[in-house]
Structure formats: structure tokens, C-alpha cells
Amino acid sequence: xxxxxxxxxxxxxxxxxxxxxxxxxxxxxxxxxxxxxxxxxxxxxxxxxxxxxxxxxxxxxxxxxxxxxxxxxxxxxxxxxxxxxxxxxxxxxxxxxxxxxxxxxxxxxxxxxxxxxxxxxxxxxxxxxxxxxxxxxxxxxxxxxxxxxxxxxxxxxxxxxxxxxxxxxxxxxxxxxxxxxxxxxxxxxxxxxxxxxxxxxxxxxxxxxxxxxxxxxxxxxxxxxxxxxxxxxxxxxxxxxxxxxxxxxxxxxxxxxxxxxxxxxxxx
Numbered sequence: 001x002x003x004x005x006x007x008x009x010x011x012x013x014x015x016x017x018x019x020x021x022x023x024x025x026x027x028x029x030x031x032x033x034x035x036x037x038x039x040x041x042x043x044x045x046x047x048x049x050x051x052x053x054x055x056x057x058x059x060x061x062x063x064x065x066x067x068x069x070x071x072x073x074x075x076x077x078x079x080x081x082x083x084x085x086x087x088x089x090x091x092x093x094x095x096x097x098x099x100x101x102x103x104x105x106x107x108x109x110x111x112x113x114x115x116x117x118x119x120x121x122x123x124x125x126x127x128x129x130x131x132x133x134x135x136x137x138x139x140x141x142x143x144x145x146x147x148x149x150x151x152x153x154x155x156x157x158x159x160x161x162x163x164x165x166x167x168x169x170x171x172x173x174x175x176x177x178x179x180x181x182x183x184x185x186x187x188x189x190x191x192x193x194x195x196x197x198x199x200x201x202x203x204x205x206x207x208x209x210x211x212x213x214x215x216x217x218x219x220x221x222x223x224x225x226x227x228x229x230x231x232x233x234x235x236x237x238x239x240x241x242x243x244x245x246x247x248x249x250x251x252x253x254x255x256x257x258x259x260x261x262x263x264x265x266x267x268x
Contacts, residue, residue, distance in 0.1 A: 016043065024050035032056070034266065036085070040064015041105055045244035048095065048263055049102040057090050059266040065129070069104050069244075072182045073267045084266050092261035093185040096169035099250050103169060103243045104263070107256070109231075110147055110164035111203070113240035114140045116247055141200040148234035153192060153226035160222070163203055166193040167229060167256050174223060176213040188260040189225045196220045229256040 012030060014023035020037075024047055027035055035054075037047035038061040048058055061081045062070035073091075075081050096103045118136035123129065144163050151158040151165075166172075170182050171191035195206055197220055209215040216223060231254040233239060238249040 016046075019050075020046035021050040024054075028054055028056070034059055034085070036061060038063050040067060041069050041244045042246045044069050045102070045104050045246070048104050052095075052102060052262075055264065057264040057266050059085055059088075068180070072185060073265065075268065080268070084268055088266040088268060090264050091186070091267045093263050093265055094169055094188060095259045095262045096167065096190060096256065097259060098167070098241065098243070098254050098256045101243055101248065101250070105244045106166060106168040106172070106242075107244075108164060108166045108242045109239050109254075110145055110162065111140055112164065112166075113242050113247055114143075114145050116242065116245075117240065141203065144200050144203065147239075149194075150232040151192070151194070152230040152232075153224055154228060156224065156226070158194075158222065160194050160196050162194045162196055164194060165231065167191070168193075169258065171225060175210045175215045179210055186261055188258055189227060190229055190256060190258050192222075192224050192226060192229055194222050196222075227258055230254070231256070 012027070012032065014027055016023050020043065024035060028051070034057050035047060035051050036059040037044040041064060043064065044060055051058065059081070060070045060073065060075060061078055062075060063078070070081070075084060096107065098107050115133070115136045118139045119132045122132040122135050127135070146161055146163055147165070149160050149162060149165060151160065168182070168191035170185050170187050170189060173179050173181050173183070174193060195203070197203055197206070202220065206215055206218060206221055209218055215221050231252060233252040236252065238251045240247055241250045241254065
């Protein structure tokens with residue numbers, strides 16, 4: 001924040017001990033004109049959800065492990081983030097919702113929540129995050145979860161027995177060198193990916209075809225776009241659902257929607 005202070009602006013710091021809701025409420029009460037989220041995607045997502053009705057602009061300092069949201073905004077370093085605070089412009093971008101919960105990147109069920117749960121178990125042994133993630137991924141592949149889902153996406157009906165469902169706030173690149181990035185954050189659509197396979201070898205095949213740039217030709221891979229998606233599961237129990245890398249439990253059906261240009265952010 002040194003650049004801002006040099007220009008005569010005032011900056012206040014609020015510590016987020018658990019939920020961002022309290023520090024964001026304090027910042028709004030103190031008449032802050034910009035809310036700055038310092039952390040990774042989970043922190044940024046929590047701050048965005050807490051300031052949902054404030055109409056204040058959000059700025060991002062990418063201090064997490066992967067920082068997908070900052071990257072898709074075009075902010076690749078802390079220095080770039082500070083420059084955006086000084087002379088950036090306000091952009092209106094979309095957010096996603098599922099059963100009243102907001103997400104800025106993506107949401108998923110199936111294998112990714114299973115990996116996160118297994119990773120936390122492995123980390124209890126003292127392993128660092130990335131080795132624990134690798135071990136958890138192998139474990140999740142061995143015990144691959146399969147879900148019986150019925151999707152309704154803008155009137156289109158699909159039934160799938162699948163190891164995963166991925167719903168992105170806008171469309172993610174699913175193959176080639178740009179895999180995992182978004183060209184737009186304001187197209188007003190959800191990007192939905194799923195597959196139908198009968199074992200871990202099929203999922204591994206999809207992963208390799210994605211890296212090779214040929215996954216969209218795979219007959220068992222489904223990519224579609226929609227403004228609203230309803231997901232019904234055969235089981236009525238709560239499902240583990242990932243929201244920007246964090247897990248929660250939601251009872252199906254899951255009602256996904258996009259909120260066009262609902263978040264004001266500072267960007268290059």
C-alpha cells in the first residue's frame with residue numbers, strides 16, 4: 001500500500017481470523033471506498049461474498065498459492081496489484097451462485113471435493129500441501145467416486161453417471177496450453193463440464209487429451225454453457241461441494257445461476 005500512502009490516500013488493515021464477513025462489515029462501517037482482499041482464491045471469494053450488496057469495488061492482492069482469479073483479471077504480482085490500486089479501472093464482472101452461495105471462479109462435486117477431503121487427512125501427518133495433494137489425488141483415483149446426476153441446463157436435459165461435475169463462472173479453457181484460464185469474466189454464462197466413464201483409466205485419458213488439446217473430441221466429455229443449471233442427484237443426502245477451492249455441504253438439488261456484472265473489481 002506504499003504507493004497509495006505516497007499519493008495521500010489512507011489505508012486501513014483488517015485481520016480475517018475466520019470468516020471475512022466481520023472485517024468486511026467493519027471496513028464498510030468505517031466508510032472505506034475500496035475493499036482489498038489479500039490472499040488466495042478462497043479469501044477473495046469470501047470477501048466478495050461478504051461485500052455482495054455494498055456496490056463497493058473489490059481489489060485483489062494475489063498472496064495465495066495459485067491465485068486463479070487475480071490471474072484471470074490480468075494481475076500477476078503484488079506490484080501489479082498495487083499499480084492497479086493507483087490507476088486501475090473499475091470493471092463489472094459476473095459471479096456464480098449455487099443454493100445461495102456465491103463463487104467467483106468455479107464450483108464442483110465428485111472427485112475434487114474427494115481430493116480435498118483426503119488431502120486434509122494426509123496433511124495431519126505433517127506433509128506439506130503439494131505432496132499431500134499428490135497422495136490424495138492418487139487415493140481419490142483408486143476410490144473414484146461416481147455420481148448419478150440429472151442436469152437441466154437452460155432447458156437441455158442430460159443424465160450422467162460421472163466422477164465429476166465442474167461449473168465455472170464463465171467458460172474455462174479445457175485443453176491446450178491455456179487450460180484452466182478464462183478469456184472473459186463478463187459473458188453472463190456458466191461453463192459446465194462433466195464426463196461419463198467407468199473407471200480411473202477413462203478419467204486419466206481425459207486428462208491427457210486435455211493436455212494434448214483434443215479433449216473436446218472425446219465422445220464421453222461434455223462441455224456446455226448455460227445461464228441456469230439444476231443438478232439432481234439420486235441420493236438425497238448432502239453433497240460435498242467445492243466453491244473456489246473451499247468445501248461446503250449442500251443438499252440437492254443444486255441450483256446454479258450466473259449473476260451478470262454483479263461484482264465491481266479493479267483491474268488493469
